[in-house]
Amino acid sequence: MNLSVSFTTGEPIYLQLREQIKNQILSGALPEGELLPSIRNLALTLKISVITTKRAYDELEQEGLVASVSGKGTYVSGSNKESIREIKYRQLEDRIKAIVVESRNIGLKPQEVVQLFNLFYGEENA
Numbered sequence: 001m002n003l004s005v006s007f008t009t010g011e012p013i014y015l016q017l018r019e020q021i022k023n024q025i026l027s028g029a030l031p032e033g034e035l036l037p038s039i040r041n042l043a044l045t046l047k048i049s050v051i052t053t054k055r056a057y058d059e060l061e062q063e064g065l066v067a068s069v070s071g072k073g074t075y076v077s078g079s080n081k082e083s084i085r086e087i088k089y090r091q092l093e094d095r096i097k098a099i100v101v102e103s104r105n106i107g108l109k110p111q112e113v114v115q116l117f118n119l120f121y122g123e124e125n126a
Helices: 013-027 039-046 050-062 081-105 110-125
Strands: 066-069 073-076
Touching: 013 050, 013 081, 039 050, 050 066, 081 110
Parallel strands: none
Antiparallel strands: 066 073
């Protein structure tokens, strides 16, 4: 697992950590059942607070992406398929909203956007 934090961006460290782990889970880079580094080891490696690391892990657990097993560690959740699907669905909705805004800005009609979608969707299946 490749993680890094920036102390100069202004974004809270726990959010940086949470998003990086979340993205690796969603992309499949961290597969189901994968053991994450212990909170203490990760904090030591990244030179951050244990509390910061714990907060990131706790939020990932609330999202259903990881599960903590007392005395064993934190694992990429095996029951997260629906959570991952929901997160990816929301991300897709956000991208579609951006496309709608952009297409309106350049004066495309809905039918033209659908035609583009169908064209590219067909290319992916070919």
